[in-house]
Amino acid sequence: MKVHPLRYRTHIGESKHLIEEFISSFKSDRLFAKDIxxxxxxxxxxxxxxxxxxxxxxxxIAKEILSVLENPDHVYAWSKKTNSLFEDLFEALESYLHHRLGKIAGHLYLGRSRNDFIAAALRLAAREHSLSLLNELLRLRSILLDKGKEQANKLFPYFTHLQLAQIGSVAHYFVALEEALSRIWDSIFHSIVRHCYDNPLGAGPAIGTTVLLPK
Structure with a gap:
């Protein structure tokens, strides 16, 4: 397996493929391909x-990007065909676009770093999965409340330290579960708002870029 010549790292002596394969996230990045x-x-x-x-x-460039967005397997199939090893999908996509477009592809990497690209993609992925989780939690909470209404008039024994403590309604049990889930829901929601809506693009590898880009 060859290390693609567009790799930003240089190697002294023979490339250590075991290490390269160990640090590569290329295969697992397939989960976040759309966001990338x-x-x-x-x-x-x-x-x-x-x-x-x-x-x-x-x-x-847009034509090629839309093609990959529709089917990210284009990049993975090309990597397999050329027997190329990449650190991640960002690096592979850069090489793939260069393969397809030549020097024209270089325009896309003006004023950017993989650092801010990775941060942006991970935030998109985290936001999407978190919002999906919130929707599922809302469905579950709704079911619990409906069950509580259905069982409101049914008695239920409540215990503490294995001793009978109170007689209550079955509804108390379902509503208590819903209340616990509501706190989890709130925590996830506020985490999304706080961490997943800031745009890191333009931050560069550390202290920004001289290219004036809209935030």
Whole structure:
């Protein structure tokens, strides 16, 4: 297996494939492929709106990005066909676009770093999965409340330390579960708002970029 020549790292002596394969997240990045490609598309739109890249180049890059967004397996199939090893999908996509478009693909990497791209993609993925979880929790909470209403008039023994403590309604049990889930729901929701809506694009590898991009 070869290390692709576009790798940003250089190797002294023979490449250690065992280490390369160990640190590679290329295969597992398949789970976040859509988010990774969307971040590339967002950056391309920003560059084009600010007239930082030629319109013709932007159109050609956009066509390839949309193709990968529709089917990320294009990149994985190409990697397998060329027997190439990549650290992650970001690196693989960069090489794939260079393979498809040549030097034109280089326009896409103006004013960016894999650091801010990765942060943006992970936030998109976390937000999507968290919102899906919130929807499922809402469904479960609704079911628990409905069950509570149905069982409101049925008596139920409640215990503490294995001793009978009180006689209550079955509804108390279902409503207590719903209340516990409501606190979990609130915690997840506020975490999403606090951490997943800030846009890290433009942050660069550490202290930003000299390219003026809209935030």
């Amino acid at each position: 490609v969307i971040v590339h598309a967002a950056h391309l739109i920003a560059l084009h709106r600010e007239n930082l890249i030629p319109h013709d180049a932007a159109s050609k």
